[in-house]
Amino acid sequence: MSAFAIGLPLKVDKQPHKWSRNLCCTAATPNSNLRKPRPVTPPNVKGGGLPPFKLHVAPHLRDYLQAVQQYPSPLLRTRRHNTFVQPADIILRDISLNVDQTPTQLDAFLKAGPRRNVYHANGVRAAVVSCGGICPGINTVIKEITLCLFRYGASKVFGVRHGYRGFYNSHWQELTEESVVGLNKMGGSVLGSSRGGFDLERIVDAIETRRIDQVYVIGGDGTIMGCHKIFEEVVRRRLKTSVISIPKTIDNDIAVIDRSFGFETAVDEAQRAINAAYTEATSFPDCIALVKLMGRNSGFIACHAALASEEVDCCLIPEEEFVLHGSGGVLAYVEQKLNEKGHCVVVVAEGAGHIKDQGGDIGVHLMNETKKYFARKNREISLKYLDPTYQIRAIPTTTHDNILCILLAHAAVHGAYAGYTGFSSGLINSRNVFIPLEMLVGIQKKVDTMQSDWQRLRMSTGQPDWFFQEDDMSTDGAGV
Numbered sequence: 001m002s003a004f005a006i007g008l009p010l011k012v013d014k015q016p017h018k019w020s021r022n023l024c025c026t027a028a029t030p031n032s033n034l035r036k037p038r039p040v041t042p043p044n045v046k047g048g049g050l051p052p053f054k055l056h057v058a059p060h061l062r063d064y065l066q067a068v069q070q071y072p073s074p075l076l077r078t079r080r081h082n083t084f085v086q087p088a089d090i091i092l093r094d095i096s097l098n099v100d101q102t103p104t105q106l107d108a109f110l111k112a113g114p115r116r117n118v119y120h121a122n123g124v125r126a127a128v129v130s131c132g133g134i135c136p137g138i139n140t141v142i143k144e145i146t147l148c149l150f151r152y153g154a155s156k157v158f159g160v161r162h163g164y165r166g167f168y169n170s171h172w173q174e175l176t177e178e179s180v181v182g183l184n185k186m187g188g189s190v191l192g193s194s195r196g197g198f199d200l201e202r203i204v205d206a207i208e209t210r211r212i213d214q215v216y217v218i219g220g221d222g223t224i225m226g227c228h229k230i231f232e233e234v235v236r237r238r239l240k241t242s243v244i245s246i247p248k249t250i251d252n253d254i255a256v257i258d259r260s261f262g263f264e265t266a267v268d269e270a271q272r273a274i275n276a277a278y279t280e281a282t283s284f285p286d287c288i289a290l291v292k293l294m295g296r297n298s299g300f301i302a303c304h305a306a307l308a309s310e311e312v313d314c315c316l317i318p319e320e321e322f323v324l325h326g327s328g329g330v331l332a333y334v335e336q337k338l339n340e341k342g343h344c345v346v347v348v349a350e351g352a353g354h355i356k357d358q359g360g361d362i363g364v365h366l367m368n369e370t371k372k373y374f375a376r377k378n379r380e381i382s383l384k385y386l387d388p389t390y391q392i393r394a395i396p397t398t399t400h401d402n403i404l405c406i407l408l409a410h411a412a413v414h415g416a417y418a419g420y421t422g423f424s425s426g427l428i429n430s431r432n433v434f435i436p437l438e439m440l441v442g443i444q445k446k447v448d449t450m451q452s453d454w455q456r457l458r459m460s461t462g463q464p465d466w467f468f469q470e471d472d473m474s475t476d477g478a479g480v
C-alpha cells in the first residue's frame, strides 16, 4: 500500500539558510486522487516560507471506491464553520533543525479534526474492539468513540468482546450513550481484551455480514499489525468500511507518536512505588530497595518514573547493556551508594538484561545476585523488593491522560467520517494527526540512550555508563 504514503518531489532552494518563500511541493490532498498528486503551496510565514515537507496522507475510501458519495457533515448543524479543519491543514513532525545543514524533507501529517464534508451517511454502524494488555484510558476511548459517533448520527455502535477473537467467537455488546456513562472512571476495558486469536478471514467476514461501516481498533504494536491486515482485506473486498486504530500501549513503544495514552498515568502510579521504596530504603541501615516496572522491550516507564522521582540511584532498561559483576558493574555501584549514603534505590524494567526472553525474571535475579554479592562480603544489608507491575496498568487515567484519550477518540471518529481509513489517530508535537497505519507497522519505539531523556536520567542519578566499564567483569563472577 505504499502508494498511499506519498513521497513528494520538491523544488529546493539551493541557497543555504534561505528557504524559498514560494517553495512549492506536490502533495496529494484529501480531495485529490492519490495517484495524481497536485501541487500544494505551504502557507507563507513571516520572515520566510515553510521548509519542504513530505506529507504522509492517510488512505481514503475514494482510493478504491470510485462511486463513494460525499455529504455535508452533520456537525454543520451544531458547529461554527470556522471550527472545521481545512483539507490542506498539516502538522510537521520534525521541528528541530540544524540550519547549517541543507534542508531535507520534513515529515508532515494531515491535521486531525472534523471536516465539512463526510463520506459516511447518517445511520453508520460501527464496531469497537480492544486488544492486547490493558492500559489506563481504554474505557475513556471506548466511551468517547461511542459518544462522538452518536453526535454524527450513527445508528448502532457495537462493542466486540475480548479482542480480535470476539469478532467471530462471541456476541457483540451494544454500546449506547447511556451504557458508556462513567466508563472514564474505570480501569481496564469494559469490552475485555485478549492476546492471540487473530483470524483475518473470519474477522472481515463478520464485518461484512454485519454491515459495519467503521471499525475502531484499540491496541498496541501487535494489534496495529492485525488492524493493518484487516484494512488491506477490507480494501481487497472493496467494502465501504473505514478501519481505524487508536494506539494503546502502557510501554509507550509505538513509533512516530509523542506518547500513547495511559503512559503518563502509569508513570504517575510508578512514582508511588518508588516513593515507598525510598521510604523503606531510608528507614533501615544499609538498605537497598528494588522496584520492578513494566517494559519488556522498551524502558520508557522505568526511565520516566526514575527521572521524575529524583530518588532513584540506578535505573536499568532493556535498551542499555549493563554488567552486574566487576568493579564497573551494577552491584559495585550499589555498594558505593550504600557506603556514601547508607541506602540505594534501584528501578529495573522487566526487559532489562534480556533474561525475560529466556523465561527469567530480572527483578528476582537482581535481588538474588545482590544478596549473594553482599553475603560474599559478609556485609549485612536489608533488601526490599517491590513488584507493582500489574498495579500500574489496572487503574483509570489521570487528568492529562484522560484528555488525551478524548482527543484520540474524537480524532479517530472525525477521520473515519471524513472518509479516511487504514490510519491511526495520534499525537505528534502535541497535535492530533492522522497517521497511515503502514508507518506504525512492525516498528517498536525504544528509549534512545544517546538522546536527552536517558542522558538526563544519568545526569540525575549519577549512574555510570556500564558499557564503557565492562573490562573488569572477571573480578568476582559472571555478568548478567
Ligand SMILES: Nc1ncnc2c1ncn2[C@@H]1O[C@H](COP(=O)(O)OP(=O)(O)O)[C@@H](O)[C@H]1O
Residues within 6 Å of the ligand: 131, 132, 133, 163, 164, 165, 194, 195, 196, 197, 198, 219, 220, 221, 222, 223, 224, 225, 226, 227, 229, 248, 249
Ligand atoms: N503480526 C500480527 N498479525 C495479526 N495480528 C496480530 C499480529 N501480532 C499480534 N496480533 C494480534 O493482536 C492482538 C494483540 O496483540 P499483542 O501483541 O498481544 O498486544 P499489543 O497489541 O498490545 O501489542 C492479538 O489478538 C494478536 O493475535
Ligand SMILES: O=P(O)(O)OC[C@H]1O[C@](O)(COP(=O)(O)O)[C@@H](O)[C@@H]1O
Residues within 6 Å of the ligand: 131, 132, 133, 134, 135, 220, 221, 248, 249, 250, 251, 294, 295, 296, 297, 350
Ligand atoms: O502479562 P501480560 O498481560 O502479557 O502483560 C505484560 C506485558 O504487557 C506489557 O505491559 C505491554 O503490553 P501492551 O503493549 O499490550 O501494552 C509489557 O510491558 C509486559 O511484558
Ligand SMILES: [Mg+2]
Residues within 6 Å of the ligand: 132, 220, 221, 222
Ligand atoms: Mg505489544
